[in-house]
Amino acid sequence: MSLIIRNLTAFTFISCLLLFTTSAHAESEIYTEYFSDLAVSGYDAVAYFKQGKPVKGDNDYSFEYKKATWQFSSQAHLALFKANPEKYAPQYGGYCAWAAADGRTASGDPLQWTIIDNKLYLNYNAAVKEDWLKDAEQFIIDADKQWPGILK
Template structure:
């Protein structure tokens, strides 16, 4: 019985290791949390522009874009996104903009956001956002240069 438990434990450990190793090799184009396909953690990306604040989306107003599910707080916001997703989707797929400037990926927190030149940027946390804002224009140039390669 102990051998069965040891084998099962080893199999489970190796399966988890392979799962996380495989996901570490290539990032998805849109950041989603583990075991979720929600972009922007389910927040309405149009609301940042239209309401000036993060607003939770509703599953009744969902749309699949770039292999992620986007949720919106209203039919009007859903329609705006469908008409021009590149305008409303966060830059760098919703990954942390400061991390992208540093040549890596990190999760983007939908509560730590900025709109610069009519583009939405998310940051990892409040401290990172504070650093980001000290020289956002420089960081945007660096992140734009790094971005395509970070997903490989």
């Protein structure tokens, strides 16, 4: 009998923990992976604009912005971000732009990115990015209408 109670207690605890982390995670303004506070999965948000590709950030060049840690590959990129984070931070907090257009959140993959009108957008995966690019202009209009209300 005590084994059943222990298993039930463990199951209840894990279920509550998952519910809490899912709820807290979904309401974060900036997407970070579970058990991490790194924005853009640790990639340098400025590098997309300056180098035209994703570049891993370095812990030595970190900055906290909107309750997330942003990492950069150089002091120069860190300085640019600090001076104007809204210019470099991905739209919709780094959540998938296609999902935001649909009124929900999904993780944004820093390797599935696009810059449109000097704004960075991330998508969930390559297939979603391909679909999103077919009508990105309309998806952006739709997502802009829904964001940030999705987080509530």
